Amino acid sequence: MKNMHFKLVLIVCIFHSVYSYNVTDEGRLFTDLFSNYNKDLRAGNDRDYPLNVSMQFYLLAIKEFVEASSKFTVNGVFAITWRDERLSWDPATYNNITKTLVFQEKIWIPNIVTVNPFEEAYGLGSNLVQVNVDNEGSCFWVTMQSFEVICDADVTYYPFDKQYCVLKFVAYTLDVDWLNISFPNSEVTLTNYEESGLWKIEDTANYCYIEEGSTYVVVGLHLKRRSTYYLASLILPMTVVAILQAFVFVLPNDSGERVGFSVTILLTSVVFLTIIQEKLPEASEPNISVLGFLLFGYVILGALVTLCVILSANIHSFTEATHMPKLLRYICCLQSNIVEGTLSSSSTMKVASKEEEMEEEPPSCSWNDVAKRFDRFCFISSLFLYAIQVIIYFGLSA
Known part of the structure; x- marks a missing residue:
């Protein structure tokens, strides 16, 4: 029985020691982290190598697709991770704090901007969602927003058509020597996707490509119209x-x-x-x-x-009293005889030529x-x- 009590007390002490930090400890951590932090400088201590940035897109819903104006709107989430050693700390110094939340305006974030916006170009992210930072400097950034892009519709077989629309982004200010963007998964994550009543997703794709020294990020959706x-x-x-x-x-x-x-x-x-x-x-x-x-x-x-x-x-x-041409009268009477199945004996006689046939008296019609x-x-x-x-x-x- 004493051993049982001892184990319970030990578990409580361990739990208390792990989660015993308070707002004062976290405030002290923030003061130390950002006292000399410059968010204008790219993350990564080794400047000879590009910073590795991992991305994944989660599609939530297809908001609308207006074929007449080529407006394509989806709701989705980008989950972006990278490491910034300047944001690392020793948990023991701050009462075992292992992670915290930081507004994106306080730290360096990848500058990724839309290439095919429907109206004005915009970047990823907002202060509605904070960046999750752990004690090793690993940053986990979730950008939840509505994306409005241009998608030129091919309506050749409307309403049995298929469309391919892309969300296209680029890191304008950071070339491949500074930033290495990659997708661990080649397909869009549809775990929380709400089915559209108008469009069916047949296939998806996530990929990056390099053009003129800049890295382009592409999220592609293959859509098929529900034509019922x-x-x-x-x-x-x-x-x-x-x-x-x-x-x-x-x-x-x-x-x-x-x-x-x-x-x-x-x-x-x-x-x-x-x-x-x-x-x-x-x-x-x-x-x-x-x-x-x-x-x-x-x-x-x-x-x-x-x-x-x-x-x-x-x-x-x-x-x-209106005159009827002979040819029209012959055609009319011939059609009547074929339909009724009672061809007259005169129609079964052979005629030597068209001139002799036209000279005969045409039947009445x-x-x-x-x-x-x-x-x-x-x-x-x-x-x-x-x-x-x-x-x-x-x-x-x-």
């Missing part, structure tokens, strides 16, 4: 509306609603085109969106359908029959052309 929303709310309604325009040829000519229906559907396609143009960048590089070409095809085909509707209405309004045959041809042709456009678009976007 756009497919259900944009592409499918747009395609259904466009295909619906072909059914104008099913409406009776006597109804008087064909031209109004066709023009209304055409204007709807134009509205969809306007919506797409507002979402996409105005630049033509690297490529214009295939979806824009699809909508443009819908509008052009819709205009042709409207012209065909007007032409069909004019044909339907012709009276029997009204302008109303011509309008119906024309509507059937336009209906099938427009459906076929709409289907071809959709197949080409999804074939290119796949």
Whole structure:
């Protein structure tokens, strides 16, 4: 029992001796550390070798990506470590203090600045988070902030597109002889990442490269758009509306609603085109969106359908007194015989030449029959052309 009490007392004494320092001890430590400290001088006692700086990026969230303005914003954290021997001390001298917190404005920190900011260039860090310093002079700096950079979007296959956006930084004032920046991990840490409802991260990369004596730090994100929303709310309604325009040829000519229906559907396609143009960048590089070409095809085909509707209405309004060319009458009657399967005996006779055929008395066919045959041809042709456009678009976007 006495041994048990002795062990408890020993543990309490050890614990007390380790954590018994107070604010006075820490204040004395600060006074001694910064009495002759010059934050303008780079850390590292050996000036013949560059200072080793280790970095790691932790992505927290993708805030926004505005393709029209090329604005890409993410929330993230840089964890940066280095050693500054001037900030080392003997823990026994200061009542076993092994670490402390220091505002970044009081010590030397790596001067790392953005290369591709959306507006103004800015450096890493703020005094919202302090630098953790231990008794060996090892500094652990966490820079938590929102990064706004330029990312030129490639919307060729929008909304099935993939984007590659980078956060790019450089140590302007410190060349490779002064600073050696490295990433222990080649990928971005996604431990605390909140999934985006619009973008899926397919791959990430952390790396450094040297150009003109300066070290550049790059954080790359490979993004893929989640296209389900756009497919259900944009592409499918747009395609259904466009295909619906072909059914104008099913409406009776006597109804008087064909031209109004066709023009209304055409204007709807134009509205969809306007919506797409507002979402996409105005630049033509690297490529214009295939979806824009699809909508443009819908509008052009819709205009042709409207012209065909007007032409069909004019044909339907012709009276029997209006002369019908012989060739048109033959085509109309031949199509009627093929559809009905009752070819006349005169059509099965061989003719010696086209001149003899044209001299024969053409069969009877009204302008109303011509309008119906024309509507059937336009209906099938427009459906076929709409289907071809959709197949080409999804074939290119796949």
